[in-house]
Amino acid sequence: MTKLGPFWYSIQFQLTMSFLSKGRKAYSILRFRCPFCHEGKLFKNLNPYALRQLYEMPEECEQCGQDFQLEPGFYWGGMYISYVIAAFLLCIVFVLLLFVIGLGFRTSEIITISITFVLWPIIFRVSRSIWINVFIHYEGRSPW
Numbered sequence: 001m002t003k004l005g006p007f008w009y010s011i012q013f014q015l016t017m018s019f020l021s022k023g024r025k026a027y028s029i030l031r032f033r034c035p036f037c038h039e040g041k042l043f044k045n046l047n048p049y050a051l052r053q054l055y056e057m058p059e060e061c062e063q064c065g066q067d068f069q070l071e072p073g074f075y076w077g078g079m080y081i082s083y084v085i086a087a088f089l090l091c092i093v094f095v096l097l098l099f100v101i102g103l104g105f106r107t108s109e110i111i112t113i114s115i116t117f118v119l120w121p122i123i124f125r126v127s128r129s130i131w132i133n134v135f136i137h138y139e140g141r142s143p144w
């Protein structure tokens with residue numbers, strides 16, 4: 001088992017790296033990068049907890065010129081995704097707190113809602129990131 005250790009870790013590492021490597025959707029989504037070139041920033045300030053700049057996105061990619069505002073109101077669609085993520089998260093956390101950890105209903109409720117509030121900026125941005133990744137795919141650097 002100990003002999004397999006480093007080998008196993010290197011496989012895990014490679015899987016993680018390939019999952020999050022450039023060219024993968026997860027890379028663009030989780031690192032808030034341009035879905036087309038995976039280089040330009042999708043948000044002006046990459047820190048989601050800089051709340052004053054939470055909504056601020058560049059008009060287009062600073063690296064490849066990909067338009068980030070595909071049409072007026074484009075990111076309304078991202079709200080459906082944030083709804084699904086938040087609902088999924090709420091259910092899992094609530095069930096864990098109530099049935100696995102065994103807290104009371106009220107306590108579980110309050111903790112779950114608090115966690116959702118704290119994670120809201122991340123959920124919001126990941127949703128926008130997923131939404132634009134649905135429509136734009138990785139092509140590497142643009143030829144022009």
Ligand SMILES: [Zn+2]
Nearest residue numbers: 034037061064
């Ligand atoms: Zn780009």
